[in-house]
Amino acid sequence: MSAEVTIANAAGLSSVAAFWVFVIGSNLRRAHQTIERLGAFVMMICFTCVNVALIMRTIEASRFPIANLYESLLLFAWSMLAAYFLLRRAYSLNNLGWLTALSVSTIFLYANWLPASQHDIAPLMPALVSNWRAIHVPPLIVSYALLTLGGLLAVGHLWTSNRRGTAIASVAAIAVSISCTAIGAFSSVKPLFLQLWFWGGTAVCLAVMAFSLKAERLNPVSASSRADLYDEISQRCISIAFPLLTFGIITGALWANHAWGAYWSFDPKESMSLATWFSYAAYLHLRAKADMSDASLSVVAVLGLLLTLVTYFGFSFLGFGGLHSYGQLSK
Template sequence: MNPEQLSSIALVTSVVVYMLAMFAHAAEWASARGVAPAGASTRTRGELVGVGARGETVFGGVEAPAGTGAADAVADDPADEAPGSRQRVEQFGRIGVSLTVVGFLLSLVGVLARGVAAGRAPWGNMFEFTTTAMVFVVAAYLLMVWKAGIRWLGLPLTLLAAVANGLAVTVFYVAVAPLVPALHSVWFVIHIVAAAISGAAFNVGGLMSILYLVKKRAEDRGTVRGYLALLPTARRIDLLTYRFHAFAFPLWTFTVAAGAVWAEYAWGRYWGWDPKETWALVTWVIYACYLHARSTAGWRGSKAAAIAILGLASFWFNFVGINLLVSGLHSYAGV
């Protein structure tokens, strides 16, 4: 088995594992129907997801004081809660995270093996960048599960990973080939790594924005129940969303600037309004609007979240739509 075959097998298997993780998280959400909602939406208490670095118990991404146990956190729950429902939620959640770790490791092996097969960084076409981007996205999610207890993002995250890697191995796949001359530069690594890291943060933040809108709608209607009751409050989700975008935006700014420097090296001009350059700027403007809206009292909450989701759609259109629908100097998809 050569490295290219190993890469393909590992990436295809990762799709299957991510789908299994998605099903486990779907079962986690379904099992929460029997969990009493008392206190979850008003006290930001949710499922027990881990232990903080200072010994605090973490519930739904919010730390409780040291010495507070799961029994204390749910003491206010009604007596008619379905027996064992919280235990089932916990079991399915742990299975989902474990499968996500396995899927991540398989994706990482697939990307590294692709790089060995190509004899270069595996980012020369849309297939390679998609699989690499998903490694960064899932790594960011797993890091936050470990550090901040955001396991409640598992369902949409594993859905994204399964769909993205699935499209990569079926629609975007191309055989290993040498880089086109314009990509032979140190900026090839700098520009794309910055894009992958900022893209990972944008994706996590975008998924959080979607969950924020769902949770906020339920809170406004007074219908917080099931798994939504185990999520942090909408206000807490909004804060986490903002932090991810605030981290990603400077990196995306650097990505655009690094791309301009690379363009001058490759084509003799910093900016030429190539379709991908133009849409990268459009994406930058949308996220700039999000950060401005988020810092303006009248545009916080749902309106800002809608802009963040628009930004995520623009990010993916810039990457997938422009590559498939428009010809330009950045047409490296190979499909």
Template sequence: MTQWEQIAFYVTFAGYFIAMVAYILYLPFSKQNFALFGRYAAITGLMANSAAILLRMAIAHRPPLANGYEFILTFAWGIVMVYLLIENRFKLSLGGAFVMPSAFFLFAFVVFFMSGNERVMTSIQPALKSNWLTFHVITAMMGYGALAVSFGIGILYLLKQRLEVRKPQGQLNARLPELQRLDYLGYKMIKLGFPLLTLCIITGAIWANYAWGTYWSWDPKETWSLVTWIIYAIYLHARLMYGWKGKRSAWLSVLGFLAVLFTFIGVNYLLTGLHSYA
């Protein structure tokens, strides 16, 4: 990691942390300045995140997709980019308290659990030298970003529903969006993320055939990617065919993103397979 990239990384880390805290403070205190400060901090972090990605690309002469550190750079970028677009489109500042922690904790994972050797810029492995990998990771980055936002909205829905029962006249409950609107937004995010996740798996299979001579080998990451896909497929099928909405849908969106996190991080560090280099 070069000096300038390191600076960009830690500016991102600080920006996402400040944004997370500001959005969380906006929940109980309802001060619009907190939401505004959180948005500006998130934008600053996103710009620094973009700089870190571009710096690594410029020096390595390749997409930043060769190891776990580089994947986290792109994963967090996708989460924050999609969230800011959704916040601007639907005026959902309260969602930042539940989405920004995902981006921050990805960077915190790098800071507290990744060794310096894991962040070192290395030559790309032969198995990674394919344009299909670029398509694979771009679809994953944007798809996971949309699914992270659906996770945040799902948590917000469950909180709102709990407040409706326990403190229906409370100030926080009055400020939260209506349950129907949250349910709809969560559905919209999964409608966006699921096709991208599908493309991610398809392009990954094509890349695997290019790299290892087989489209599918039941590698742990492939298996958990399929598990994640099935969870979101169940969500959409149950919603469209059986009218599942509300609490059950919210829990499925939460479960689905937990599977995403395990696929993205847990598999790399807890299981061994062809994707262990990531």
């Protein structure tokens, strides 16, 4: 195992440690602040390790380290951690710690379990030998990380605003996506079965979400402003991620025109990124113009999160092909 992979694993372990520190801290009233600070410190160790791993990989590969799923996951984790520190500073929301730590440790667990070929530094194929790779991919990965945080905070908002049924259905929908990612990556189940599980499971969860949201619309909202804060941070994450997503899609189009002679080919990955863009465009329109409840907007944010997960991981588990198939796993 290379030093860089060892450091990445150390980052994963520290994210798990940070999660437990935050969990313990949230259950202790007296030492809560101190333990929360300790958790943030452990998260900083994790962040440092990710930075070192990325720098080492850049030096070792002599290129910007974004060429396969493993490398993109490292950047995804980096983005989530960076967003956590910025949001912690801006909003002083303690509960963001365990959520970020849980997400980051899940990413590292997944990255660690990927086939060994993903951890190796492989030579680039002709289409990827371009500076556009460093311009197009990072904004997209950062936007995915922010959209994921935004979606998870929307679930937090549903929970704290006494929409527990909707929140549980949202978690179930996210769990279906994650389970598909895991099954698709680590087993040889036919893509058709995975697609049925994914679309069927998601459809059922969405139906339950819609039903629960309607049933819970009159639930009293607690006086705590935490729900409002979750909603505001979720909105903030999405409104920062949206321009990054737009920029990523546009630079992708510029690169595609340079490499393939067409700025848009309706390739599955392009199409899914467009679908994600449509969903967040709808969210922003609803947020800015419609008289819609915060809970309903949170459900739209969760829908966006599901589309983001399909756009990012869909190629590895749902059997999508197309021009971006170099992102697929070779098992």
